[in-house]
Amino acid sequence: MQTQEPQLRGKVAIVTGAGRGIGRAIALAYARQGAAVCCAARSLGQVQETAAQIVAEGGRALALITDVTDFASVERMVNETEQAFGGLDIVVVNAGVGGGQQTVEASDPQTWRTTIEVNLVGAYYCAKAAVPALKRRGAGKIIAIGSGQGQRGRAGISDYACSKAGLWMLTRVLAQELAPHNISVNQLIPGPVLTEMTGDLLARNTYEGEWAKSPEDVAPLAVFLAAQPEPGPTAQSFSLMRRDA
Template sequence: MNSAEGTTLRGKVAVITGAGRGIGRAIALAYAKAGADVVCSARSGREIDETVALITAQGGRAIAITSDVTNYESVEALFSGAVQAFDGVDIVLANAGVGTVTGTVEHSDPKRWKEVIDVNLVGAFHTARAAIPHLRRSGAGKLILMGSGLRQRPNANLSAYGCSKAGMWLLTQTLALELLDANISVNELIPGPVRTAMTDFGDKCQFNEEWLKEPEDVVPLALFLASQPDVGPSAQSFSLMRRA
């Protein structure tokens, strides 16, 4: 932790939702290795406890706070806990999400369809809304929303997921405009297909020509976005997909 790679985010506090496994866990470990204090959040306390244990084993500082992004009061409590533990918030990664296959619109279950929107889109809104006052108090900050290439490519049986990510992209751009005065940059990170539980570790990925990644392959871009200067890129989409 004393090497150059452990100084990139030194003095920063990062809050990561969906940090219990997959991409969220890989980025949490990387942010901690880069010097940040990391607040790991998810609905499963067991999974984020494991992430925190991995971070502390590598010499980093982290805490676990269970939170449900579909419940605004729960997300508010997450950020209050982060500030209480580390005296501020500088980086927020809205990574919590679900990739539920809801079937065709005609035959979908309206309840399941809405659940995807609630987690992916409303959850991102809740995360950003609860984070903003704390980022403003820090004088600058980074909001990173985890997007998807499916926001611009219609896909049968995944209408809820695609619509949730299309909405998130517009939310990203709107937040960037609204927070420009506060030096809070807001960007979208599109990882493309990754071997995680959401994709059945690659089995659900439909584009054979795409780069099928491990969660750790998303880390360099996540570090890049978190380490940009206060007046840096905002309202931008950064993608690891080969196909636009």
């Protein structure tokens, strides 16, 4: 009986927000498919746990403190990944915050701004820092973790919805810019996932009728996108939602 070849053998990936939730699940899934993984987040303890589990399972991992709102920090993340593993092939832009959960009128301006800085500016920083490394490999994948709220919105989450709407446009523009370099850029929309950030919303049935999934349910689609041929699909949105995203 033949054993299936790991889909990401020889690849090097960065996953931001890899200390918990969706990011952690994707980092573990990539490692199990043969990739060396840089696990990045603001909390070193959490990403060290993710990296330690990867190593314990026989994989290769690096744990780095990274603040995606600080471009110098993001550049260090990319540089240290290249130094540790010899290159970079896949970037999962996952680090994000949930926003203020208030109307525009009642919102706190600093909270609104912070959401945009983390979810959108942080994604721009990750892409900008990673593109030269991906070009050096001759191909690559950027996968942005988006949201259906970035396309249809919802009252009370203007900061989050606007940040994810901007991320979707950034995805499409990047895809056009990087297509000549065999670098694909796609969006993955998980839909409602039970994490520390979404637990209260799911408890209030905010997403009634939707598939409330675990972070591990998202990982197979992330592996699928990372394992696509070059050139493969680009400027596309892949959704795990039941209803229109």
